[in-house]
Amino acid sequence: MNLEKIVRENIWQLKPYSCARDEFSGEASVWLDANESPYNNPYNRYPDPLQSKVKAKLAGMRGAVPEQMFLGVGSDECIDTVYRVFCNPGIDNVVAIAPSYGMYEVCADINDVAYRKAMLTEDFDIDIQAIFEKVDQHTKVVWICSPNNPTGNAFSRNSIEAICAGFAGIVVVDEAYIDFSDKGSMVGLLYKYPNLIVLQTMSKAWGSASIRLGIAFASPQIIAIFNKVKYPYNINLLTQNYALEMLNRNSEVQTWVDVTIQQRQAMAEQLAALPIVEKIFPSDANFLLARVTDADGIYNYLCNRGIVVRNRNNVPLCKGCIRFTVGTAEENTNLINALSNYGK
Numbered sequence: 001m002n003l004e005k006i007v008r009e010n011i012w013q014l015k016p017y018s019c020a021r022d023e024f025s026g027e028a029s030v031w032l033d034a035n036e037s038p039y040n041n042p043y044n045r046y047p048d049p050l051q052s053k054v055k056a057k058l059a060g061m062r063g064a065v066p067e068q069m070f071l072g073v074g075s076d077e078c079i080d081t082v083y084r085v086f087c088n089p090g091i092d093n094v095v096a097i098a099p100s101y102g103m104y105e106v107c108a109d110i111n112d113v114a115y116r117k118a119m120l121t122e123d124f125d126i127d128i129q130a131i132f133e134k135v136d137q138h139t140k141v142v143w144i145c146s147p148n149n150p151t152g153n154a155f156s157r158n159s160i161e162a163i164c165a166g167f168a169g170i171v172v173v174d175e176a177y178i179d180f181s182d183k184g185s186m187v188g189l190l191y192k193y194p195n196l197i198v199l200q201t202m203s204k205a206w207g208s209a210s211i212r213l214g215i216a217f218a219s220p221q222i223i224a225i226f227n228k229v230k231y232p233y234n235i236n237l238l239t240q241n242y243a244l245e246m247l248n249r250n251s252e253v254q255t256w257v258d259v260t261i262q263q264r265q266a267m268a269e270q271l272a273a274l275p276i277v278e279k280i281f282p283s284d285a286n287f288l289l290a291r292v293t294d295a296d297g298i299y300n301y302l303c304n305r306g307i308v309v310r311n312r313n314n315v316p317l318c319k320g321c322i323r324f325t326v327g328t329a330e331e332n333t334n335l336i337n338a339l340s341n342y343g344k
């Protein structure tokens with residue numbers, strides 16, 4: 001792959017802003033280089049622009065080296081950065097599986113990049129043929145989300161690899177829900193596919209949506225370009241410190257994941273027993289997509305009882321479907337109880 005041909009010309013040429021902490025990042029006792037206040041330690045100081053402590057910790061846990069990691073303000077920043085680095089506004093396009101996560105299309109619209117949808121099959125499997133049919137010489141990126149939101153299923157590694165191998169541009173695999181799946185991560189394949197970008201996040205399994213921390217794994221060459229495009233101090237100190245704390249609590253996090261997977265199974269069985277539930281789709285994530293008799297009616301009924309779920313009735317291929325996040329045992333019981341009284 002020739003990265004120079006895929007990256008936007010202006011980005012390839014970009015001379016990045018050089019911040020004080022880029023020029024000197026060693027140990028010192030007197031810091032008079034960045035016009036910071038000398039008071040209110042440690043928040044008076046600009047944070048580490050490349051988040052080396054967080055990346056070092058993540059590296060050991062996720063099987064990648066720090067040079068293969070970019071940290072963003074949520075996956076949102078990673079998604080937007082993909083467009084800003086690779087897609088010329090008004091000229092280039094991307095191809096994405098559909099239905100999938102809404103932010104890929106919103107960021108395409110913001111960046112004036114045409115967004116082409118390759119529908120999944122009726123049983124929500126990836127349609128490789130449909131993806132390749134949408135690709136033309138202006139297609140820079142293919143978006144895959146696995147496990148997919150809102151359908152919940154993960155795609156086979158063979159299918160994803162076929163796209164990485166058969167497409168000359170960038171393939172992004174969003175693994176926001178990977179910790180809930182027994183299909184492994186694609187991070188280990190970064191060496192095999194230089195056009196692969198894998199997204200993960202602390203927002204789901206790690207229980208830290210509020211701190212806004214997303215991770216893009218890719219080749220060191222791609223990461224170096226992302227680093228020159230990002231805001232210099234994109235990840236604040238509070239977030240970096242809290243992320244480190246959570247990464248150190250990983251056995252506790254694994255327990256949350258295990259319990260959530262058990263609850264997902266229990267919830268699937270309880271939902272299936274309700275007459276208003278027509279079908280529950282297999283899930284590799286922390287939510288269940290179910291087809292119900294009257295999605296709008298059931299959604300409004302639950303809202304009136306203070307239970308908020310996601311109505312996917314108007315999403316193509318998801319007609320009649322509601323997406324239920326798996327909560328605590330108590331929350332799930334409240335949901336099932338409410339649903340069993342619907343229409344009574």
Ligand SMILES: *Cc1c(COP(=O)(O)O)cnc(C)c1O
Pocket residue numbers: 073074075076077101145149174176200201202203204209213214
């Ligand atoms: C929830 C979710 C994310 C997380 O986004 P953040 O900006 O990291 O909170 C990313 N991708 C998908 C598909 C999601 O459902």
